[in-house]
Amino acid sequence: MDALFDSINVRDLLSARDLSDPTCPLSAPDLRLLIQRLESHSLHIKSKVGSYLLSHHHHFASLFSLCNDAVSQSDLISSNLSDLLRLISDRPIDVEIRDLIEELSEKTREARTRRELLELARAVVEISQRLKGVREGIRNGQLKFAAEEVRELKKALRLRDGDRDGGDIADESEREREPVVYGLLKKEWSDCFEEIQEVLVKFMQNAVRFERDTNRLLVQYRLSLNGVDWIELRTVLEAMDVVGILDYGLAKLADLIIKYVVSPAVNRGSPISFVEELNQDPKEMTEAVLKIVPSVEPMVENVEGEAIYSAIIQLIKFIGKRICFENGSWIESFGRLTWPRISELIICNFLSKVVPKDASKLADFQKIIECTSQFETALKEMMFISASDNKDEKLSNFAQNVEVHFASRKKKEILGKARKLLLQCDFDVPQEYTRKGPMLKDRAAVNSYEQVVDLLFLSERCVVSKAAIQLMELVHQTLKDVCLSSTRVALEFYRAARDAILLYEVVIPVKLEKQLDGINQVAVLMHNDCLYLSQEILGLAFEYRSDFPSSIKEHAVFVDMAPRFHLMAEEILQKQIQLILYNLKEAVDGADGFQNTQLKQQFELVKFSIDQVIFILEKVHIIWEPLLLPSTYKRSMCMVLESVFSRITRDILLLDDLAADETLQLQRLIHLMLENLSSLFESLDADSQKEKPREDSTPSLDNIIPSLCKIRKLAELLDMPLKSITTAWESGEVVSCGFTALEVKDFIKGIFTDSPLRKECLWRIENSRF
Numbered sequence: 001m002d003a004l005f006d007s008i009n010v011r012d013l014l015s016a017r018d019l020s021d022p023t024c025p026l027s028a029p030d031l032r033l034l035i036q037r038l039e040s041h042s043l044h045i046k047s048k049v050g051s052y053l054l055s056h057h058h059h060f061a062s063l064f065s066l067c068n069d070a071v072s073q074s075d076l077i078s079s080n081l082s083d084l085l086r087l088i089s090d091r092p093i094d095v096e097i098r099d100l101i102e103e104l105s106e107k108t109r110e111a112r113t114r115r116e117l118l119e120l121a122r123a124v125v126e127i128s129q130r131l132k133g134v135r136e137g138i139r140n141g142q143l144k145f146a147a148e149e150v151r152e153l154k155k156a157l158r159l160r161d162g163d164r165d166g167g168d169i170a171d172e173s174e175r176e177r178e179p180v181v182y183g184l185l186k187k188e189w190s191d192c193f194e195e196i197q198e199v200l201v202k203f204m205q206n207a208v209r210f211e212r213d214t215n216r217l218l219v220q221y222r223l224s225l226n227g228v229d230w231i232e233l234r235t236v237l238e239a240m241d242v243v244g245i246l247d248y249g250l251a252k253l254a255d256l257i258i259k260y261v262v263s264p265a266v267n268r269g270s271p272i273s274f275v276e277e278l279n280q281d282p283k284e285m286t287e288a289v290l291k292i293v294p295s296v297e298p299m300v301e302n303v304e305g306e307a308i309y310s311a312i313i314q315l316i317k318f319i320g321k322r323i324c325f326e327n328g329s330w331i332e333s334f335g336r337l338t339w340p341r342i343s344e345l346i347i348c349n350f351l352s353k354v355v356p357k358d359a360s361k362l363a364d365f366q367k368i369i370e371c372t373s374q375f376e377t378a379l380k381e382m383m384f385i386s387a388s389d390n391k392d393e394k395l396s397n398f399a400q401n402v403e404v405h406f407a408s409r410k411k412k413e414i415l416g417k418a419r420k421l422l423l424q425c426d427f428d429v430p431q432e433y434t435r436k437g438p439m440l441k442d443r444a445a446v447n448s449y450e451q452v453v454d455l456l457f458l459s460e461r462c463v464v465s466k467a468a469i470q471l472m473e474l475v476h477q478t479l480k481d482v483c484l485s486s487t488r489v490a491l492e493f494y495r496a497a498r499d500a501i502l503l504y505e506v507v508i509p510v511k512l513e514k515q516l517d518g519i520n521q522v523a524v525l526m527h528n529d530c531l532y533l534s535q536e537i538l539g540l541a542f543e544y545r546s547d548f549p550s551s552i553k554e555h556a557v558f559v560d561m562a563p564r565f566h567l568m569a570e571e572i573l574q575k576q577i578q579l580i581l582y583n584l585k586e587a588v589d590g591a592d593g594f595q596n597t598q599l600k601q602q603f604e605l606v607k608f609s610i611d612q613v614i615f616i617l618e619k620v621h622i623i624w625e626p627l628l629l630p631s632t633y634k635r636s637m638c639m640v641l642e643s644v645f646s647r648i649t650r651d652i653l654l655l656d657d658l659a660a661d662e663t664l665q666l667q668r669l670i671h672l673m674l675e676n677l678s679s680l681f682e683s684l685d686a687d688s689q690k691e692k693p694r695e696d697s698t699p700s701l702d703n704i705i706p707s708l709c710k711i712r713k714l715a716e717l718l719d720m721p722l723k724s725i726t727t728a729w730e731s732g733e734v735v736s737c738g739f740t741a742l743e744v745k746d747f748i749k750g751i752f753t754d755s756p757l758r759k760e761c762l763w764r765i766e767n768s769r770f
Contacts, residue, residue: 127156127185134192138199141228146196147239153189157182197245199225203236204249208323210260215292217261219322222286234325246333254337257319258345262338264292265311266345273307274314276322288322290315305368308350309375312342316384328383335384343394351398355405362403369399407485407492411499414478418471418500422507425467429521429627455535460629468504468529472536475500479540483547490549494556497540501561504533505568516572519579519620523572524627530569531629537562577636580620584644587612594652597665610669613644614676621680634684638705641680645707648673649714653743656750663718663751670715706738713737722752726761730768741765 053060130149137146202225209218223231240249264272277289324330351372356362372395379385385392398405451469452461478497482490508526515522540558548556591609596602620640624633652666681701702709713734717725728734729744745762752758 124181124185127153128188131185131188131192135195138192138196139228141231143196143200143203143231143239144235144242146192147200147242150189150193150196151242151244153192157186157189159186159189193243196239196243197248200236200240200243200245201249201252203231203233204240204253207233207236208253208256210256212260217257217290217292217318219288219290220286221284221288233323237325237327237330241330246330247337250330250334250337253323254334254341257315258338258341261290261292261315262312262342262345265315266308266342266349273311274318276318288318290318290322305350305354305371308346309371312346313375313378313382316379316382320382320384331383332386335379339379339385339392340394346395347398351395352405355402355409357406357409362406365399365402369396369402372396372399403486403488404492407489410481410489411492411496414474414493414496415499415503418474418503419507421470421474422467422503423511425465425470427465427467427512427515427522427525429463429525453532455532455629456539457535458629460631462528462532462629463525463627464528464532465525467508468532471500471504472533475536475540479544482549482552483544485549487549487551490552491555494548494552498558498561501533501537504529505564509568516575517579519576519583519623521623521627523576524623527569527572527576528627528629530565530572534562534565534569537565573632573636577639580616580640581643583616584613584640585647587616588644588647588651591651593654594648594666594669595655596662597669598659598661603665606665606669607672610673613648614673617641617644617677617680621683625683634704637680637684641705642707645705645711649707649711652714653747656746658751667715667718670711670718674712674715702737709736710738713739717747718751722748722757722761726764729765741768 130153134146134149134153137143137149203223206223206225207220209220210216211218219233221233222229223233223236225231237246237249240246265274273293275291275293277291319334320326320331324334351368354365354368356365376385376393376396380387390397451463451466453464453469454461475497478493478500482493482497485493508529509516512522512526516526537558541556545553545556587609590612591606592602594606597606617640620637624637628636648670658666684704685701700709702712717728717734720728725734725744725748729739729741734744744765748758748762748765
């Protein structure tokens with residue numbers, strides 16, 4: 001069959017071989033021949049096909065039968081599919097399947113929920129039964145069982161320490177979301193916890209008691225409470241440890257031990273010792289007794305320390321063995337509760353009181369340091385205090401810092417002494433330093449008095465208070481101790497010296513507040529004190545710094561305090577000057593401008609005002625001259641005189657239309673004032689000669705107090721003729737006294753009436769070269 005379907009080559013059927021030649025086209029005979037040959041070939045092919053079909057008839061029959069079966073099967077499937085589609089379209093099966101699946105899921109969830117609820121109910125019932133068992137165990141004396149159950153139920157209920165008393169769980173909203181049954185169970189557990197805690201604490205209180213009448217600490221090992229008998233002390237402690245209230249249960253015991261046993265043991269002056277007594281049955285011990293026995297031997301410092309430490313160790317051993325049953329964790333718990341108070345008692349009642357009062361005895365304190373260190377080492381071995389935490393070594397730290405404590409005590413003593421002498425000093429000025437004193441005129445005798453001191457950098461001497469002298473003596477003694485002390489002690493002494501000086505600045509201004517508001521000797525004495533202290537402070541570094549310990553030299557500074565006292569001295573003096581100037585102003589204001597002195601009443605008023613000025617200036621003279629430094633006295637008094645004289649001169653020059661009698665009265669008043677102040681002028685003149693001695697005459701006070709010269713010249717002008725005044729102006733005499741041309745012209749206009757002579761004199765004054 002493959003040969004029949006091979007391609008037919010037309011060239012093989014034609015006689016002409018080259019069909020592609022356009023010059024030789026096919027002829028009619030060739031075409032007929034070609035048709036005949038094609039028909040013959042076709043018949044041949046049909047014959048071959050027929051023969052093939054006949055020879056393979058069986059195969060073709062099987063093939064056709066198979067095709068017929070396939071068609072029949074396709075028709076059957078199509079029919080079944082049509083039936084199925086018709087059935088689905090009439091009633092949707094997928095909805096029913098979905099409903100069945102959802103129902104099955106719901107039933108499964110319900111079954112799971114019921115199973116979980118059943119398990120929860122079973123757990124709730126079990127916890128409730130166990131809580132009831134706890135209560136029964138407490139009532140029956142099964143304390144350890146009850147404690148373990150409370151601990152386990154706490155874990156089962158997932159409670160925290162803060163939930164014991166029904167406290168916060170997380171917040172209020174979370175508590176509201178809790179199941180009611182959980183809240184009830186938690187409440188019941190909390191009640192059980194409080195009940196067992198109360199029972200255990202009562203057992204503990206009954207177990208250890210102190211009999212005050214016999215001074216005995218009694219420990220019972222067989223306990224009874226509320227009908228529950230024969231409970232062992234060890235069982236109570238184990239139960240408290242299991243529940244987690246060991247510290248709480250031992251707290252009252254710790255208070256009892258501290259109050260009745262430890263305090264008497266460390267009370268300095270009443271040494272005691274302990275005697276242990278055991279009362280036991282033939283089979284087991286039922287109680288232990290620790291008896292406090294007063295010691296008859298007197299105590300000294302070192303022996304007292306050993307006795308105290310020995311007694312405390314004996315007590316701790318008794319507690320560790322007879323109460324804590326040598327359980328390390330129980331001993332540690334008791335130590336945490338009592339050691340802070342025990343160490344504080346030992347420090348306050350023993351160590352702080354045996355700190356040496358003299359630096360030479362510091363070396364002797366080494367024995368107490370060693371004894372204290374051995375004491376704490378013994379406590380560590382008994383596990384009463386931590387072996388790794390240095391914070392528990394309170395006694396050793398205090399003892400090893402004895403130098404600091406010694407210096408601190410000395411500093412307190414120094415400051416206390418400084419404060420006491422400052423408060424007790426009355427700042428009275430001795431009679432010798434008043435104007436009425438018999439020694440005032442004898443400067444040498446006055447300077448030899450104990451309250452006269454040298455000012456180091458001023459080459460002058462002044463009177464100071466006893467408080468200032470005693471304060472500086474205390475400071476000097478303290479700084480001498482600095483030079484002889486160790487570094488830490490020297491530092492505290494140095495600070496004490498500074499603080500003692502600064503106490504003057506704090507105490508005295510407050511103490512003398514009322515006196516500083518008036519014109520008196522106390523204020524001047526305080527001024528001198530501050531000046532003296534500032535000078536002494538400047539000299540401290542020069543005097544002592546070279547002998548200070550090397551580490552103190554870099555930090556020791558005093559010069560910073562000197563300006564403070566110098567400024568305080570100046571402020572006090574300036575305040576006194578302002579008070580004086582205010583009083584003088586009030587006195588001059590009372591003269592009412594010095595008007596109408598020709599009238600008797602007005603003259604008396606002005607004279608009274610002048611008398612007040614004289615009185616104030618004489619009072620200041622009496623107070624200042626004996627106490628102030630000569631230079632300070634001169635400077636300050638000249639300032640006061642300049643102020644009051646310039647004011648009086650100005651008021652008189654402002655007068656106009658003066659009568660002849662009025663000018664004479666004014667002149668009289670000025671002379672009266674100057675005559676009464678002659679002693680004051682002499683004191684200033686004497687101080688000027690002492691300060692600047694010269695071969696010729698000393699500078700006149702007129703040069704020191706310009707207004708003094710002016711008021712003297714004014715007194716002369718009040719009684720001078722017009723021409724003489726003009727001549728004195730032209731000669732420069734009036735100008736040299738401080739008058740201006742305007743003042744002189746106004747003065748002439750106020751005294752002399754208008755006339756050609758007055759006009760001429762005024763013109764001459766105006767056109768003069770001055």
